[in-house]
Amino acid sequence: MQQIVTYGDPVLETRAEPVTEFNEELAAFCEEMFVTLKRERGIGLAAPQVGVSKRVFVTDADGDRPRIFINPEIVMTSPELVEYEEGCLSFPGLYFMVKRSGALRVQAFNEKGRPFTLEAEGMLARVILHEYDHLDGKLFVDRISPLRKQRALLHYGRLVKM
Ligand SMILES: [Zn+2]
Incomplete structure (x- = not known):
């Protein structure tokens, strides 16, 4: 069974x-x-x-089917940013408003090595951008202001001590 790695693990x-x-x-x-x-x-x-440092993510967003993205590249993002509340399984209990592009085009491979291109907007675009960040070692707390990040991590520190 896979275990979720939480914040603090390199x-x-x-x-x-x-x-x-x-x-x-x-x-x-x-x-x-x-x-x-x-x-x-x-x-x-x-x-x-x-805990697997490979360029793979999966999505199963509302109104969409389950999707696998391997070695993905975000090839286009729309200039307008949309703010929406996000959570992350690696930060249990934490939710923040995060600004991200509202639409994108992504190229990736499926599990059989077949390439595909996908255009996404709304929740699917948000999930793809959030998961893509994970492959670059970026976390959603890196997408908010430093002060809010500091407060958030303090809050998280308290949460894990309890
Ligand atoms: Zn996440």
Whole structure:
């Protein structure tokens, strides 16, 4: 069973490595990520969040089907930013308003190594951008002001001490 890695583990702040082999092991890993995502009631999960520093994430956003993104590249983002509340499975109990592009185009590979391009907006775009950040070792607390981040991490520190 995959365990969720929470804030403080260096894997969350490390740039993940590209996938080089598309094999059964990779497909099984992706399947397991969906199991974990469902168990944790999330809508997106990146491999570093289960301790695997690889460029893989999965999404299962409302109104969309489950999707696998391997070695993704965000090739376009819309200039207008949208602010919306986000949570992260690696920061249990913390939610912040985060500004992100409202729409994007992403290129990635599926678990069989087949390339695809996807245009997304709304919640799906937000989830993709949040999960993509995880692959670069960036966290949603890096997307808010330093003061708010400091307060948030203090709050988180209190949460974990309890
Ligand atoms: Zn997250």
